Structures are given as C-alpha cells and as structure tokens.
Amino acid sequence: MICKICNNQLANKPLLTITKPDRFEEYIGVDSDNFKRTWHKCSMCSVVQAIHYDDRDRKLEQIADNYFKIDFGDTTSKNRFDKIMSLPDENSDNFYRVQRIKEFFSKWIVNFHSKSSHTILDIGGGLGVFLAKFLKLNPEFSGVMIEPDKNSTAHIDETYPFEFHSALFCGQDEFKRNFDIICLNKVVEHIEKPHQLLTDIQKALNTTSGLLYIEIPDELNIYHKSASDNSLGSLHHHLYNVQSLNYLLENTGYNVLQIARILEPSGKISIYAFATIKSVINKWLSA
Numbered sequence: 001m002i003c004k005i006c007n008n009q010l011a012n013k014p015l016l017t018i019t020k021p022d023r024f025e026e027y028i029g030v031d032s033d034n035f036k037r038t039w040h041k042c043s044m045c046s047v048v049q050a051i052h053y054d055d056r057d058r059k060l061e062q063i064a065d066n067y068f069k070i071d072f073g074d075t076t077s078k079n080r081f082d083k084i085m086s087l088p089d090e091n092s093d094n095f096y097r098v099q100r101i102k103e104f105f106s107k108w109i110v111n112f113h114s115k116s117s118h119t120i121l122d123i124g125g126g127l128g129v130f131l132a133k134f135l136k137l138n139p140e141f142s143g144v145m146i147e148p149d150k151n152s153t154a155h156i157d158e159t160y161p162f163e164f165h166s167a168l169f170c171g172q173d174e175f176k177r178n179f180d181i182i183c184l185n186k187v188v189e190h191i192e193k194p195h196q197l198l199t200d201i202q203k204a205l206n207t208t209s210g211l212l213y214i215e216i217p218d219e220l221n222i223y224h225k226s227a228s229d230n231s232l233g234s235l236h237h238h239l240y241n242v243q244s245l246n247y248l249l250e251n252t253g254y255n256v257l258q259i260a261r262i263l264e265p266s267g268k269i270s271i272y273a274f275a276t277i278k279s280v281i282n283k284w285l286s287a
Helices: 021-028 056-061 064-072 077-085 093-109 131-138 197-200 242-252 277-287
Strands: 016-018 035-042 048-051 118-125 141-145 163-165 179-186 211-217 254-264 269-277
Touching: 021 056, 021 118, 035 163, 077 131, 093 131, 093 179, 093 211, 093 254, 093 269, 118 131, 131 141, 179 197, 197 242, 211 242, 242 269, 254 277, 269 277
Parallel strands: 118 141, 118 179, 141 163, 179 211
Antiparallel strands: 016 035, 035 048, 211 269, 254 269
C-alpha cells in the first residue's frame, strides 16, 4: 500500500478498521456482511490514509452529483444555509473561522504596503455560509466562491454578496486575480492527491502578500470519535496531523506561517494552517 501524499509505504497494520458501511457506501450497494474500510499511517510523512476495497472509492466518485441528496434527503440547500447562518456565534464553526482568519490577516498585512480593499477566494465553498459570514463581518473584502456541487448551491443567486462559479477549480485563467486570501475549508481531505490543487492555487494567489488558509479533519478523530463519525467517512481520503499537513504544504511550494489543532463548537477535531508562497516570504523578510 502506497501513501498518496509522499509515495512511501503505508503501515500494514491499520490504525482503525471500519466494519459498517456509511450512507454513501450503502447507496452504491456494498455488501454489509463482508465490509471493511481501513485507515493506515505513513511512517514517512505521518498522514493517515483510507484504504477502500473492491474498487469502492471509484464507485463513490461516480455518485458525486448525489452527495448532497444522500446526506440531507429532501432538505433544500436554502434551508441548510439558513439553519447554519442562524446559529448563535458561540455555536458556529464558521464564526470562529472568520474571526481566526480576520485576526491573522490583520496582523499579517501590516508587513506590506497594502491597498484599502482586499479579495478572498473560497474554493469548495459548499453552501456559501463561510463566505457570506466573512463578507458580512469584513466589508472591505470582495469575495469569489467556487463550488462544483450544483445541489448544495441551488439557492445561490445574484442576491448573495459574492461572485459565484459552479465549477471545479483547476487553476483557470479567470481566477488568476492575485487574491489576498484563498481558503480551503474541509476540502483537501476529499482529494486523493491534492498536490496539483495546491500548485494551481499559487497561480491565483497575490504574489506580494497572499495567504492560503487550509482547514482539515485531524488524525485525532481516529482515537477520539466513533467509527461512524463523519470525519472517518468514506468520502475522506486522508486525515492529517501537524507533521503531515506541514509536509504536504512544504512539498507543494509553500512556507507554513502557523499551524494548530482546534476543537470546534460543533465538536469537530480539526487542524488549520496559514501558509504562503516563497516569493511572499522573501518580500516579508526584506520589508
């Protein structure tokens, strides 16, 4: 078994063996009597990788257009958006995420000759809750959101406070706009080999002071959550710790500025990092 992050061997002995299929695996018709999905750690980069059997990971990819409906049934995307937006601040993961990014950016940007207005790109923005909340609390920013899942974005129209693209981000020319912040919130764990995405993001990032914010489920979920927890579900390829996230970012051309573990109000155990490209580091250190 080969690690998809560093191409070294994964440990043969799994950290966790899951013996009950989740709702997505049930949807593709797996045999629950002979089911297993295992999580294995890489001794080189320290990532934990999910191993699917009987080519189930490829079958799951084929139902990507149905993920939202499998997850939420007849609930509309607008109802989900309104419900999450209405959470009190103290119960909202997105509120604390916005505050975390705002605080870091405000301290970071003073190191540079900065303009008065700024831009943020949210890749894989889901329902649009994070970006809507961010722009409401940071009116000096304009925002762009990219999300390929049409079911989760059916409610988004011209009344929303950001530019929206129903697409998969792959470094398109139209997004090479020198964004001050690019966000990947709970996105990278869904990508089997995230290296190209992280490389493509550099083409859209401000080359003078741009920041990448990345947030993902923590490896600690294996030890502290039940096997049925969403963090351990079939749509996640990897779980990261501080070492493995740092490894991934450094090996795709970034310098990590801050990395930390958090326990979110929802109970999710996550890791976040702020990183930037090497040309920005040079400007920062010579400022």
